Amino acid sequence: MAQNSPQTPEQASEPSSFRLAATLAIAGLISGIAIVGIYELTLPTITYNKAEELKAAVFKVLPGVVEMKKYQMESNGLRIRNEKGGDERTLYGGYNQQGEFVGYAIPSAGPGFQDTIGILYGYIPAQRKVVGMEILESRETPGLGDKIYKDLYFVSNFENLSIDPEIVTVKKGLREAPNEVDAITGATISSKAVVRIINEGNQRWIHNPENRIPNHGIPLPEKRNP
């Protein structure tokens, strides 16, 4: 330890400040190069994984969908987004085998019990119904809050759920109306958070007239099938 230094009489051999700074600078430089290297090396795989995960989620929340397109909401309406990534005005359109538009996969996020919960849910405008929900990101309590994606009964609540006037959580077993969700016993806060996040998504994309998504999405340019 540093306090031991008085016992060494040859204090004269103490390295210069320049050497101390140089050591740290070199260490930082080498470390920086290593980090940039590993970042560059893994970036393609990481981006690919994320895209695949999202694609799988879109197909999961919109039953019967085999193709998806990324949409961007502009002031004059929707357009297909070809750039990578996405922002809060990005959502996804799903198409069935025949190339017909089925519905939207809407990303939405908000605070959960521990940290932000990121959700993707499927919405069919023709029926005004949520037809699937997938948790993309969550740090809810293992064993309790994580039931929002591990409890298949809870997830199945979102397979045929009316969005009007808004989705509400009820105590488990009391679900009656088509817009009600059975909360998870012991994880009420997480259950309510999921519902609130979906309601916020609906508020932004469906109930808000300035930003409303059209009922028919964007038709695919033309069928590629011969």
Next chain:
Amino acid sequence: MATPTTPYEEMMKGLWRENPVFIQVLGMCPMLAVTNSAVNALAMGLATLFVLVGSSFLVSVMRLLIPKQVRISSYIIIIATFVTIIDYSLLALFPKIHKELGAFIPLITANCLILGRQEAFASRNGVGRAVMDAVGMSMGFLFALLALGGVREILGDGALFGINLFGPNFEPWVIMILPPGGFLTLGLILLFFNWITEKRKMQQLKFQLSAEKV
């Protein structure tokens, strides 16, 4: 503590006699946080093994080049670099495990077990010994993580490595997966370890006494 002589002993001391968790009680934060399942414990243990062996090797190689005054900052730079490497590698290769371990991967940097080995061992010993020590210590850490993760998953989830053990009629003890379960299990394991050590000491004492009588 008797000093081990052969490289093999250097390694084995970390597993039991100087086990970083059960004897030195280091690295408690990841120990309690990520041991809610055996898979998480295994991943955390292997990540720590990589970081500890890598940094012990480098620190030992550079021990004569690094001036004493900046050694701690240099060690941290070395450790943090290895942590970043394992962080990105896990994210690319095993995104699911990375998601489960979350913030605890970057926090390996702050695991006092790792910095402790650099300061106490790698910076004072040759490369071979430093690596053996690091392997032993991380195996000891991995062993402890698995012991805790295994017990907690079996009781709290009725499964081990995700394989269901007791069938559908088992009601899992959810508390074991939650933080209190971590404290309880760790406390009991530490109790067990201390009990064994105590018993051994008593036996040795008895043996000495009877030898003196003769």
